[in-house]
Amino acid sequence: MKTNYVSKLLHGTLATGLGQVSVIALGMVGLMISTRILPTEELGLFLLLQVVAIFLAEFTSFGLNLTVPQFLARAGADDDTWRLINTVVILRLVIIVVASVLTLFISDQLFNAFGSSSVYEPIVIYLPLLFGLEGMTKLTSSILQGIFEFRKIALMGALNSLINLVVLVILVGLMGWGIYGLIVAKVLSRGVTLLWVVVTTDHDLG
Numbered sequence: 001m002k003t004n005y006v007s008k009l010l011h012g013t014l015a016t017g018l019g020q021v022s023v024i025a026l027g028m029v030g031l032m033i034s035t036r037i038l039p040t041e042e043l044g045l046f047l048l049l050q051v052v053a054i055f056l057a058e059f060t061s062f063g064l065n066l067t068v069p070q071f072l073a074r075a076g077a078d079d080d081t082w083r084l085i086n087t088v089v090i091l092r093l094v095i096i097v098v099a100s101v102l103t104l105f106i107s108d109q110l111f112n113a114f115g116s117s118s119v120y121e122p123i124v125i126y127l128p129l130l131f132g133l134e135g136m137t138k139l140t141s142s143i144l145q146g147i148f149e150f151r152k153i154a155l156m157g158a159l160n161s162l163i164n165l166v167v168l169v170i171l172v173g174l175m176g177w178g179i180y181g182l183i184v185a186k187v188l189s190r191g192v193t194l195l196w197v198v199v200t201t202d203h204d205l206g
Contacts, residue, residue, distance in 0.1 A: 026161035030168050042179040057135040060099045065142045072146025092139050100128030133190035164189035
């Protein structure tokens with residue numbers, strides 16, 4: 001049993017490492033394209049939106065992303081594992097909904113804390129969506145880690161980056177959607193990747 005876990009860890013580490021390389025490479029390509037096409041103000045505004053979304057996702061996780069893998073690794077039967085997963089997912093969704101509503105009321109303070117001005121107002125409505133998808137993506141990665149699906153973690157990162165790059169090229173490069181093209185690319189890539197994980201994850205973990 002111990003050898004099996006060690007083997008899973010080694011293979012998972014290698015797969016995750018390769019996945020991270022692809023994420024970095026595709027991300028750099030997307031950033032280079034965006035830098036060449038978009039005005040500096042729009043690109044900076046999108047990056048600020050991303051920073052705030054990531055900040056909110058981490059701030060409202062309440063340690064779930066760290067503790068979930070430990071509890072899942074110790075879970076016994078498949079029923080117990082999936083009961084824990086369902087509970088954590090529902091809890092995270094409730095937190096995201098509540099936090100999203102509050103975020104719309106304190107968006108001024110959030111963006112001003114990062115030194116922005118009123119130029120963010122047309123896109124602030126997308127913040128809860130980006131924050132929610134960011135939070136669920138991180139939780140999904142933690143869940144996959146807890147059930148030793150390291151290859152899927154790597155594939156999830158690579159698929160997300162690839163979809164984001166393709167949609168970015170189409171919407172920003174070819175159709176000229178600007179910052180809204182970046183937002184749609186991010187939302188589609190996150191959403192499709194999460195859906196893929198849900199559809200392809202085997203309910204039988206034995």
